Amino acid sequence: MKRILMQSTIPPTADDWHIGRFSLLRETLATMVGADGKPLFEVTARDRDPVGAPDSVLSTLDTSAYDQLWLFAVDVGDGLTPDDCEAIGRFRERGGGMLVARDHMDLGSSVCTLGGVGAAHFFHSKNQDPDTSRHQNDDTITTAIQWPNYHSGANGNFQEIEPVLPLHPVLRNPEAADGVLRLLPSHPHEGAVGQPAGDDTARIIATGKSELTGRTFNIAVAFEPHGGTGPAVAESTFHHFADYNWDPGLGAPSFVSEPPGDALAHSAEARRSIRRYAQNIALWLSGFPIP
Numbered sequence: 001m002k003r004i005l006m007q008s009t010i011p012p013t014a015d016d017w018h019i020g021r022f023s024l025l026r027e028t029l030a031t032m033v034g035a036d037g038k039p040l041f042e043v044t045a046r047d048r049d050p051v052g053a054p055d056s057v058l059s060t061l062d063t064s065a066y067d068q069l070w071l072f073a074v075d076v077g078d079g080l081t082p083d084d085c086e087a088i089g090r091f092r093e094r095g096g097g098m099l100v101a102r103d104h105m106d107l108g109s110s111v112c113t114l115g116g117v118g119a120a121h122f123f124h125s126k127n128q129d130p131d132t133s134r135h136q137n138d139d140t141i142t143t144a145i146q147w148p149n150y151h152s153g154a155n156g157n158f159q160e161i162e163p164v165l166p167l168h169p170v171l172r173n174p175e176a177a178d179g180v181l182r183l184l185p186s187h188p189h190e191g192a193v194g195q196p197a198g199d200d201t202a203r204i205i206a207t208g209k210s211e212l213t214g215r216t217f218n219i220a221v222a223f224e225p226h227g228g229t230g231p232a233v234a235e236s237t238f239h240h241f242a243d244y245n246w247d248p249g250l251g252a253p254s255f256v257s258e259p260p261g262d263a264l265a266h267s268a269e270a271r272r273s274i275r276r277y278a279q280n281i282a283l284w285l286s287g288f289p290i291p
Contacts, residue, residue, distance in 0.1 A: 009079025
């Protein structure tokens, strides 16, 4: 059985995106079974220790028994210490798989200090998108949030993504007529990811489109395993995995101002697609075959 660490970059905070707000993802991963009917993954979910000092788990991740790290960067720039980042880097170098997700503007910008995968995340004030034509607001409704903030739809609705060919394994969906996964949760303020300059192990695997401006933006970047270094995925927003985006009835922090939609509640196909995406990522990060 492989071990997955689901971790946020903030201490336990009731009115924020703490790790408890990703309970449906945890359940989805923990209930995956192999051909023999046995569980594939043991999942641990935790928030970080108080900021200002190395996290007791992340700063020793490379010497731990974990096989995967699902890091939800929900901080305002102080969620990772140098010791945390160095240990996470060593964890991937020894073959660990990683998913790193952030959100709009500078939310989660502490991941910039992560080697490799951190370079795939573009923010407003740090590691800006080298394409300056994308340095503009996309959400014309909640204008207080600056770029990047791509509006793929309301929380509680779903978006149709466009896979970038060749089709990456995490976007396979045998339940779809064409075998391709195309539906993910929508969110009014998706962040920006892209292929780091000079890194030929990484590529954009899917794009989305703004409901408000029609602009195309990157959904995910995949890093292939190489030379003992583990695979990784950089995600435009942690809202692709949050309870609120899978089921708005589970609630959100009080600072979320936009009214949610209900399209996802009326589409069993979209709900299956969303869970399959998470399952596919878990399988790929551990080198397991994806149907």
